[in-house]
Amino acid sequence: xIDPGSAVKKGSTKPEPAVAPPxxxxxxLFAGLIFGFLLQKGGAAKFNIxxxxxxxxxxxxxxxxxxxIIVGMLGIYPLHQAxxxxxxxxxxxLGPNIIGGLVFGAGFALMGYCPGTAAAAxxxxxxxxLFGMVGLVVGSYLYAELSGWLxxxxxxxxxxxxxxxxxxxxxxxRLPFAIGFAALLAICVVVLEHFTIx
Amino acid sequence: MKRxxxxxxxxxxxxxxxxxxxxxxxNFPGPAWSPYLAGAGIGVLxxxxxxxxxxxxxxxxxxxxxxxxxxxxxARRHTDSxxxxxxxxxxxxxxxxxVLATVAGAFISAFTGGEITGRWLPPFWVARFxxxxxxxxxxxxxxxxxxxxxxxxxxxxxTSGHGISGTLQLNIGSWISVICFFLxxxxxxxxxxxx
Numbered sequence: 001x002i003d004p005g006s007a008v009k010k011g012s013t014k015p016e017p018a019v020a021p022p023x024x025x026x027x028x029l030f031a032g033l034i035f036g037f038l039l040q041k042g043g044a045a046k047f048n049i050x051x052x053x054x055x056x057x058x059x060x061x062x063x064x065x066x067x068x069i070i071v072g073m074l075g076i077y078p079l080h081q082a083x084x085x086x087x088x089x090x091x092x093x094l095g096p097n098i099i100g101g102l103v104f105g106a107g108f109a110l111m112g113y114c115p116g117t118a119a120a121a122x123x124x125x126x127x128x129x130l131f132g133m134v135g136l137v138v139g140s141y142l143y144a145e146l147s148g149w150l151x152x153x154x155x156x157x158x159x160x161x162x163x164x165x166x167x168x169x170x171x172x173x174r175l176p177f178a179i180g181f182a183a184l185l186a187i188c189v190v191v192l193e194h195f196t197i198x
Numbered sequence: 199m200k201r202x203x204x205x206x207x208x209x210x211x212x213x214x215x216x217x218x219x220x221x222x223x224x225n226f227p228g229p230a231w232s233p234y235l236a237g238a239g240i241g242v243l244x245x246x247x248x249x250x251x252x253x254x255x256x257x258x259x260x261x262x263x264x265x266x267x268x269x270x271x272x273a274r275r276h277t278d279s280x281x282x283x284x285x286x287x288x289x290x291x292x293x294x295x296x297v298l299a300t301v302a303g304a305f306i307s308a309f310t311g312g313e314i315t316g317r318w319l320p321p322f323w324v325a326r327f328x329x330x331x332x333x334x335x336x337x338x339x340x341x342x343x344x345x346x347x348x349x350x351x352x353x354x355x356x357t358s359g360h361g362i363s364g365t366l367q368l369n370i371g372s373w374i375s376v377i378c379f380f381l382x383x384x385x386x387x388x389x390x391x392x393x
Contacts, residue, residue: 020291027251028292032299034243035255039300040307042236043229047320052223054380054387063233064240065361065376071241072366076248085248090354090364092371097353101375104349104356105382109390111342112320114379115350116257116358119297123304125316128323131336133261135343140262141269142344143351147282156352165368178368189234198228 036120045120047112047128054109059196066189070182077178089165095158111135219392221326230311244366253292254367256359258350260297263288282351326391353378 019025042064043049052058079085108114111132113121118136121129150156167177229236240255247253266288269277277283308314323335350356353375355364361379364372 018289020289024251024253024292025290025295027247028253028295029299031243031247031251031255032296033303033306035240035296036300036303036305037307038236038239038243038303040304040313041229041231041311042233042240043227044236045304045308046227046229048223048226048322049229051322051387051391052226054383055219055223055391056384057219057223058228060229060233064237065357065365067234067237068240068244068362069366071238072244072362073241073368075241075245076366079245079249085245086252087367088248088254088363089367089369090360090371092369092374093354094371094374097371097374098378100349100351100353101360101378102349102382102385104346104353104375105379105384106386107342107345107347107349108357108379109342109383109386110338111346112323112339114257114357115261115346116297116300116356119257119260119300120304123301123306124308125305125314126320127316127318128320128335128339131339132343132346135340136258136261136347137265137268137343138340139344139347140258140351141265143348144262144265144269144277144280144282147280147351150352151281161370164370166370166373167368169370174368181368198224 035116036123039117039120040124044117045124045126047121047126050114050117051109051112058198059192060198062192063189066185066192070185070189073178073182073185077175081175087165089163092161092164093157093159094161096156097159107139221322221391223322225325226322227313230307230313240362241366244363251292254359254363255296256293256355256363257297257300258347258356258359259286260293261347262286262351263291263294349379349382 039045043060044064049058049060053061076085080087113129113132115136118129118133122133165174166181167174244255247255262282266277266283269283270288319329319332319335323331327334346356353360354371355375357376357379360372360375365376
């Protein structure tokens with residue numbers, strides 16, 4: 001039974017269709033194929049590379065992520081400046097970001113794959129990723145069970161700053177900041193490459 | 199007692215660093231391509247998804263969608279009454295297809311590159327826990343999955359959604375989250391594999 005107070009107000013949001021439009025699904029199919037292909041080629045579907053990163057022995061994952069961030073940033077911000085793309089920002093909430101982040105990390109270390117790389121690992125034939133994938137489904141439902149309480153208690157809004165980017169926060173124009181930040185990350189990559197074996 | 203505690207606090211971590219590690223990830227297969235090439239490709243892919251699909255790459259909400267779909271199958275009213283699913287109704291959409299296609303894409307890559315493994319225990323895990331550790335690996339994987347799903351939903355994303363898509367947009371919450379992903383991961387992986 002639905003509590004009178006918790007029913008969704010009709011018409012408050014436009015109803016989501018059960019299936020997204022086909023063009024979007026086809027785009028998702030291509031994006032996923034490329035994403036999985038690149039994750040596997042980069043080694044991110046391998047257990048030893050993922051755990052090796054958490055043990056600070058193998059820096060492959062950091063190198064993939066940093067180069068994806070640098071290249072991505074140098075495309076998205078100019079495109080955004082030219083009004084060709086929307087940003088897709090998630091709200092900054094210090095409490096949930098920190099607590100959720102730490103819990104996520106602990107789970108990552110236990111399982112050895114993260115949600116995206118588990119899918120890639122499965123594709124590579126690392127069947128053990130299935131244990132964690134089942135856990136991810138169960139955990140997602142448990143979170144949904146707790147979501148009402150987390151919202152009511154205010155925990156999910158702890159330290160809420162809304163959708164805010166680094167350049168917004170320090171009040172500098174976005175594009176120049178992004179270029180500077182990408183340069184800074186590039187220096188990190190050079191340093192990383194110099195001091196790591198792999 | 200106090201001395202012992204102090205000793206452990208001061209020397210145990212340094213001993214863990216200094217001693218020959220129990221297992222070394224570098225003795226196991228590395229990536230097929232340069233990680234920079236793969237990473238740059240993912241960066242370009244994000245331009246394309248933003249431009250053509252008006253979407254960012256993410257993975258963790260796929261699992262929430264599957265959970266919601268299964269929940270609706272067995273307990274429709276209850277699932278629909280949960281706050282999370284009121285705000286995010288399970289839909290066959292962007293992330294669902296993307297993650298399913300990720301499995302296929304990784305298969306194509308591994309198959310053409312001769313890297314299909316087809317096994318239940320990774321050699322790196324075996325080097326640390328032995329061959330007779332199937333149950334432990336399964337149990338830790340399952341528990342890890344539960345923790346990770348909770349963390350991803352609470353933080354608002356995973357290593358893809360926050361770690362790549364959010365950080366490349368200079369989203370403050372994403373940078374905080376990804377730093378915490380790795381801090382939490384290192385804090386658990388170190389004792390689990392190296393002590």
